[in-house]
Every structure is written in C-alpha cells, then in structure tokens.
Amino acid sequence: MQYQATAGVHTYQFKDLKEVLAKATPARSGDYLAGVAAETYAERMAARLCLADIPLKHILDTPIIPYESDEVTRLIVDSHDAQAFATISHLTVGDFRDWLLLDSTDSATLTRVAPGVTPEMAAAVSKLMRNQDLILVAKKCQITTAFRNTIGLAGRLSVRLQPNHPTDDARGIAASMLDGLLYGSGDAVIGINPATDSIPALMDLYHLVDEVISQYAIPTQSCVLTHVTNQIQVMEKGAPVDLVFQSIAGSEKANHSFGINLGILKEAYEAALSLKRGTVGHNVMYFETGQGSALSANANFGVDQQTIETRAYAVARHFKPLLSNTVVGFIGPEYLYDGKQIIRAGLEDHFCGKLLGLPLGCDVCYTNHAEADQDDMDTLMTLLATAGITFIMGIPGADDIMLNYQTTSFHDALYLRKVLGLKPAPEFEQWLMQMNIMDAQGRVQPVTGQHAMLQNMPRHLLVAA
Amino acid sequence: MSDALSPDPWQQLRRHTRARIALGRVGSSLPTKEVLDFGLAHAMARDAVHLPLDVAKLATQIEAQGLPTVQVHSRAADRHSYLLRPDQGRRLSADSLQTLQASMAAPVDLLVVVGDGLSSLAVERHVPPLLEQLVQRLPEHWTLGPVVIAGQARVAIADEIAVTLKARMVVMLIGERPGLSSPDSLGIYLTYAPTLACSDADRNCISNVRPEGLDYAAAAHKLLWLAREAVRLKVSGVALKDESDMKEVAGSLQIK
Numbered sequence: 001m002q003y004q005a006t007a008g009v010h011t012y013q014f015k016d017l018k019e020v021l022a023k024a025t026p027a028r029s030g031d032y033l034a035g036v037a038a039e040t041y042a043e044r045m046a047a048r049l050c051l052a053d054i055p056l057k058h059i060l061d062t063p064i065i066p067y068e069s070d071e072v073t074r075l076i077v078d079s080h081d082a083q084a085f086a087t088i089s090h091l092t093v094g095d096f097r098d099w100l101l102l103d104s105t106d107s108a109t110l111t112r113v114a115p116g117v118t119p120e121m122a123a124a125v126s127k128l129m130r131n132q133d134l135i136l137v138a139k140k141c142q143i144t145t146a147f148r149n150t151i152g153l154a155g156r157l158s159v160r161l162q163p164n165h166p167t168d169d170a171r172g173i174a175a176s177m178l179d180g181l182l183y184g185s186g187d188a189v190i191g192i193n194p195a196t197d198s199i200p201a202l203m204d205l206y207h208l209v210d211e212v213i214s215q216y217a218i219p220t221q222s223c224v225l226t227h228v229t230n231q232i233q234v235m236e237k238g239a240p241v242d243l244v245f246q247s248i249a250g251s252e253k254a255n256h257s258f259g260i261n262l263g264i265l266k267e268a269y270e271a272a273l274s275l276k277r278g279t280v281g282h283n284v285m286y287f288e289t290g291q292g293s294a295l296s297a298n299a300n301f302g303v304d305q306q307t308i309e310t311r312a313y314a315v316a317r318h319f320k321p322l323l324s325n326t327v328v329g330f331i332g333p334e335y336l337y338d339g340k341q342i343i344r345a346g347l348e349d350h351f352c353g354k355l356l357g358l359p360l361g362c363d364v365c366y367t368n369h370a371e372a373d374q375d376d377m378d379t380l381m382t383l384l385a386t387a388g389i390t391f392i393m394g395i396p397g398a399d400d401i402m403l404n405y406q407t408t409s410f411h412d413a414l415y416l417r418k419v420l421g422l423k424p425a426p427e428f429e430q431w432l433m434q435m436n437i438m439d440a441q442g443r444v445q446p447v448t449g450q451h452a453m454l455q456n457m458p459r460h461l462l463v464a465a
Numbered sequence: 466m467s468d469a470l471s472p473d474p475w476q477q478l479r480r481h482t483r484a485r486i487a488l489g490r491v492g493s494s495l496p497t498k499e500v501l502d503f504g505l506a507h508a509m510a511r512d513a514v515h516l517p518l519d520v521a522k523l524a525t526q527i528e529a530q531g532l533p534t535v536q537v538h539s540r541a542a543d544r545h546s547y548l549l550r551p552d553q554g555r556r557l558s559a560d561s562l563q564t565l566q567a568s569m570a571a572p573v574d575l576l577v578v579v580g581d582g583l584s585s586l587a588v589e590r591h592v593p594p595l596l597e598q599l600v601q602r603l604p605e606h607w608t609l610g611p612v613v614i615a616g617q618a619r620v621a622i623a624d625e626i627a628v629t630l631k632a633r634m635v636v637m638l639i640g641e642r643p644g645l646s647s648p649d650s651l652g653i654y655l656t657y658a659p660t661l662a663c664s665d666a667d668r669n670c671i672s673n674v675r676p677e678g679l680d681y682a683a684a685a686h687k688l689l690w691l692a693r694e695a696v697r698l699k700v701s702g703v704a705l706k707d708e709s710d711m712k713e714v715a716g717s718l719q720i721k
Contacts, residue, residue: 029549032549033549033550033551033552163484164484165482165484166673166678167678169481169482171481171482172481172482172484173482174481175475175478175479175481175482175484175486176482176484176486178475178478178486179473179475179478179484179486179487182473182475257664257666259703332548332642333548333549334548334549334550334551337549367642368507368510368511368513368514368583368642368643368644368645369514369548369583369642369643373507374503374507395484396484396485396486396488397484397485397486397488397495397499397503398485398503399484399485399503399506399644399645399646400644401482401483401484401644401645401646401647403644404641404642404643404644404645404647404650405644406507406645409485409495411488411490411493411494411495414490414493414494415493415494418492418493443493444490444493446471447473447474447475448474449474451474454474454475461478461481
C-alpha cells in the first residue's frame with residue numbers, strides 16, 4: 001500500500017503505517033524525543049488525511065511490531081474476534097470516526113464490537129478525533145467490573161484511595177486511609193505504593209489494609225503496588241491479596257524491562273483467582289500504564305507513544321482487570337510537556353481504553369518539572385468525569401509525599417460528584433450512608449469526634465508512637 | 466478563620482504523617498488557607514527545578530574536606546534542553562570529555578559524581594555533609610578519585626565519567642525531582658563496573674536522602690553496605706538485593 005497525501009501544494013510520502021500513525025499524532029514532546037513526530041503542521045495534516053483513507057482491515061493485516069518477535073503483537077492478532085469485527089470491517093479509519101459518533105452506535109453496539117477493535121485501530125481513529133469526540137464516544141462505552149463492589153455503572157465515579165507514606169509507616173498509612181474514607185473515597189481500591197520491596201514488610205502492608213477493610217466491613221478491595229513476582233510470593237505465604245497489580249507496556253521488550261511477560265501475568269492472575277476473595281465478582285487485576293514508558297525502556301520500535309500505550313491495553317484486557325489506570329503525566333515533560341499535552345493524552349487514553357472494553361481510570365497528574373499546575377488537573381478531571389471515567393486517584397490534598405508528584409484529592413472527587421451528579425459504587429455508597437459519611441443526595445456529612453470511625457480507630461493508629 | 470469552614474476532628478492524626486490530611490472543607494472544597502499553602506509549596510518546587518547549581522561554592526566546600534574536584538557539563542546546553550532531552554543529559558559535552566581524559570590518573574575503586582539533576586537545592590544542602598559521613602566510613606584500602614561535579618546531569622552521565630576515569634564503581638549523588646513537601650531530596654545511585662551500556666536495572670538506588678527522610682549517617686551506611694556487597698558479588702542493580710537493616714530503598718523503576 002502507498003502511504004501518501006497532498007496538503008496544499010505538497011504531496012507527502014510515508015514509508016509505512018507506523019510512520020503515518022506517528023505523524024498524524026497531535027504534537028507531544030515524547031514523539032519529538034523519539035524522532036517520530038511530524039516536522040511541520042502541514043505534514044501532520046497530510047498524515048491525518050492519509051490515515052483517514054486507510055481501511056481498518058489493512059490495519060488489522062499490518063502489524064506495526066512484527067508478529068514473530070513480539071508476544072504483544074501475537075496476543076493482539078491471535079485474540080482478534082473476527083465476528084465482532086464484521087460490523088466495522090468495511091470501514092476506513094475516517095469512516096470509523098463517523099460511525100462511532102452516530103446516535104445509532106449505542107452502548108450495546110460498542111460492547112459487541114470491542115473484541116473486534118485492535119489497539120492500533122483505536123489509536124488510529126483517536127488521532128482523527130477532536131477532544132469532544134473522544135469524550136462523546138467514551139461516554140457511550142459501558143464497562144462494568146466487580147470484586148467486592150461494582151465498578152463502572154452509569155452515573156458512578158469511583159476513587160482509588162492512595163495512602164502512601166515515604167517509609168511505609170503503618171500509622172501514617174492508616175491516618176491517610178481514615179482521612180480518605182471519611183471523605184467518601186476508596187471504592188475503586190485502597191492501593192498503596194510501597195517504598196519497600198522486602199517480603200515481610202509487604203506482608204505487613206497487606207494485613208494492615210485487610211484489617212481496616214474487615215474492621216469497618218467496607219465493601220472495597222485492597223492492593224499493594226509492588227512487582228508482580230513479589231505478589232506471587234506473598235500469595236504463597238498466605239497474604240490477604242485482593243487485587244494483583246502490575247505496570248505494563250505495549251511491547252514485549254518494554255514489558256521485559258519491567259521484569260514481566262504474559263506468562264508471569266497469567267501465573268499471578270490464576271493465583272489471585274484461586275484465592276476467591278471477591279464477593280460480587282472476580283475481576284482480580286489492577287494495571288497501570290502511561291504514555292512514554294516504552295520509549296523510556298528503548299522499546300518503542302519507532303511507534304508513537306500513544307499507539308504503543310494503546311497496545312498495553314490489549315495486554316490489560318486479556319486479564320479482565322477490575323481497574324486499569326493510565327498514569328498520564330507522571331513520567332515527565334520529556335514525554336508530555338505541558339498541561340495541553342497532558343490533557344490531550346488523558347482523553348486519548350481514556351477513549352482508547354474504553355473502546356477496547358477496559359474499565360479505564362486515570363491518574364490525572366503532573367510532576368514539578370512539567371509546565372502544568374492544579375488548574376490543568378481541574379480541567380482534565382472535569383473533562384474525564386464528563387466522559388464517564390471509571391475512577392480517579394484520591395490522595396490527601398493531591399500531594400503524594402512518597403512518589404513526589406501531584407494528582408487528585410478526596411476533595412476533587414467530591415467536587416466532580418457534586419458538579420456532575422455522580423455517585424460512588426453502589427455497595428460503597430450504601431456503606432457511606434450507613435456510616436453517616438454521606439447522605440442520600442451524595443453530600444458529605446459533618447463528622448464529629450464521636451464518629452464511630454474516630455471512636456474506634458484502626459489498631460495501627462493506637463500503637464504508641 | 467472563616468465561619469464557613471468545617472474543620473476535621475482528626476487533627477491529631479497529622480502527627481503520624483506529612484500527608485495533607487484533616488484539611489477541613491468549605492462545602493466539599495478546600496479552604497482558602499489550604500489552596501494557598503499548596504500554591505506556595507508548588508512555587509517552591511518549581512523554583513527548585515530551575516535554580517542553577519552554584520558549582521564554585523560547592524567545589525570549595527568539597528575541597529575544604531580535602532577532596533579534589535573536577536567540573537564537567539552534559540550535552541544539554543540549558544535547562545530547557547535538559548528537561549526535553551534526557552539523552553543529552555546522560556552524555557558528557559565534548560569539552561568535558563577532553564577535560565576528564567586530561568585529568569586521568571590511576572584507576573580508582575569508588576568514584577563519586579555529583580549531579581544537579583532536578584534539584585540543585587538538594588545538592589547544595591546535602592552533598593557536603595553526606596560526603597563527610599561517607600569518607601569517615603570508607604574502607605581503608607579503597608581509593609576515591611576526584612569528586613566530579615556535573616552540570617545539567619542525568620544519572621547515567623556517571624557511567625561515561627566512570628568509564629573515562631576507569632573507576633571500578635561509581636556513585637552518583639543527584640537532586641531528585643522535587644516533591645511538594647520535599648523540594649530538596651537527594652538520590653544516590655550505585656553502579657558496579659559501569660559501562661555506557663548500563664541501564665537502570667544495573668544500579669542500586671537510595672532515595673529521599675535529607676534530614677527529614679533518610680539521614681546522612683544512615684544513607685552513608687546503606688551505600689557502603691551495598692558497595693561492599695557489589696564488590697563481593699561483582700554486580701549491582703536488581704541482582705543485588707538490599708538487605709541492610711533499613712527498608713527505605715525505593716525499588717520501583719516502573720510507572721509508579
């Protein structure tokens with residue numbers, strides 16, 4: 001196939017599909033760093049014009065990383081559902097955008113088609129979509145998962161409570177957990193990023209969260225975000241593991257740099273399933289991804305960072321996760337330079353993830369060396385919540401004192417729920433009402449020193465300092 | 466304090482963590498005081514990223530401890546290119562490479578490189594006292610080369626410096642990316658038998674070095690424990706597990 005298009009008086013030639021995809025991508029620093037970005041505005045538009053005419057069938061038949069050398073490509077090709085694809089198999093990328101926006105393309109249709117959509121198709125069409133298109137179509141995608149509560153129902157917004165502490169101090173973690181729960185956060189997961197990777201210390205963290213969840217009978221799940229091989233070890237030792245976490249990326253080589261492959265993920269997935277700790281469902285995985293991770297591992301193969309990010313979603317969906325989180329502004333300005341780039345990337349990731357059938361949440365975040373601030377986060381979280389984001393992060397005051405970056409807070413989640421009329425997961429909502437933390441209208445309630453959770457603090461907070 | 470504020474009756478828990486808990490609320494939003502506190506902390510962190518390292522002052526302080534210094538610069542010409550082009554921050558400028566080649570003496574056991582990284586504040590505050598603790602604890606027979614101070618530096622520039630100076634092991638002391646509550650956190654990276662092909666998986670990392678985090682004595686202790694083990698096992702990085710008695714080593718090279 002010839003890849004070319006005329007923009008103005010000039011005809012642009014592209015040597016292969018991945019070059020068209022890369023050059024059609026909205027400008028971002030990571031693609032310049034990789035040397036794959038369009039050199040002019042006109043070249044970018046030419047690439048989009050070219051992309052619009054490429055049939056989806058051609059994308060399916062043209063792996064951008066070779067099948068023989070990459071297990072992620074093999075997963076994408078081998079698990080493709082031709083029957084689901086039949087509805088859209090006659091479309092070009094441009095037609096696909098139009099089809100997605102049709103009123104007749106409803107939630108049920110999108111659910112049915114999802115297994116027929118490959119990551120490259122999702123990424124391709126997103127490059128032709130404006131921000132409002134990404135929001136409108138993502139909003140139509142309905143992805144529901146369950147463990148001890150039900151995540152992703154219409155009109156709901158869940159929150160991962162992230163009670164990190166720089167030295168994993170049990171009292172510090174318990175204090176942040178209590179703070180978040182009293183602000184109505186924690187229905188997606190209570191997930192700790194540990195500072196340690198020592199197995200005994202990790203076991204302590206699992207028991208800490210598990211005791212708090214049991215003590216207050218909270219319909220939620222826990223997770224400790226350590227390497228998957230550590231989680232396999234702690235499961236063997238009998239730790240109360242609800243969700244298994246892993247960072248994943250869109251190529252076999254990038255995953256190798258994370259110390260994982262599909263076999264290791266499968267082993268962990270099966271181990272977690274065998275514990276049967278879910279009550280209303282059995283989605284046991286929690287994944288994190290982020291644009292730039294493949295390039296930072298020198299494992300991008302000339303593919304633009306958004307397309308290869310989307311390939312990570314194929315890995316994620318294979319393991320039927322409860323949650324999948326794009327950590328959008330975390331790696332730094334060499335990948336997403338400023339608020340504008342972070343906002344665009346967040347909307348793309350959410351759209352692509354949802355189109356592929358993933359329960360996508362977003363760590364709406366930035367680092368202090370990026371040209372971004374909390375106003376940009378307000379904008380992105382409001383857009384994502386409008387688009388039906390499955391969950392966001394909740395960190396005390398949006399300031400993660402362990403990972404040194406800024407994200408979203410318990411207050412932010414309350415703002416979104418208030419402005420957009422969103423509610424927590426239903427089981428968790430009931431619990432919040434029983435505990436007098438939230439009323440039936442979703443308003444957070446005044447808490448006095450006599451509140452049950454303060455009178456009956458987690459044991460970890462009562463241990464003498 | 467305005468009447469609109471609903472304070473949180475769990476203030477006492479703040480003694481357990483520096484996390485921003487029990488902030489109170491107005492409606493369900495942050496009180497003005499907290500919005501301003503956050504804004505101020507962000508301003509300090511932003512300034513820390515852009516504050517240039519006072520190399521001359523640092524060199525004087527290090528030399529006062531009896532350690533010679535050499536000054537080099539990465540290929541990143543300024544902070545803007547440093548932020549956008551990490552590859553340039555990982556390599557020596559042509560001039561600096563010549564300077565180092567000219568200063569080449571006998572191979573050393575442990576080479577110390579100091580890089581500004583993302584917080585010159587961390588370097589200015591913590592490198593001199595940390596070096597003092599390190600030198601005190603250094604095994605007697607180990608040779609220490611000149612302390613190389615590198616401008617617009619990323620961690621991996623230490624590999625090229627070490628290769629040029631034929632060092633058996635290299636330690637990079639570098640300003641970590643500033644957090645809101647910690648604009649001055651220092652990171653330590655140890656690489657055994659460094660080469661230009663080394664990756665992050667070949668290094669051991671000790672992070673959050675500062676009096677409010679891991680203090681100088683503990684950091685020096687941990688570093689030398691790892692360095693001795695690296696010599697014994699002839700390896701560093703993921704193959705060298707930290708079993709010194711503390712557990713604050715940040716292990717993750719991953720997304721989060």
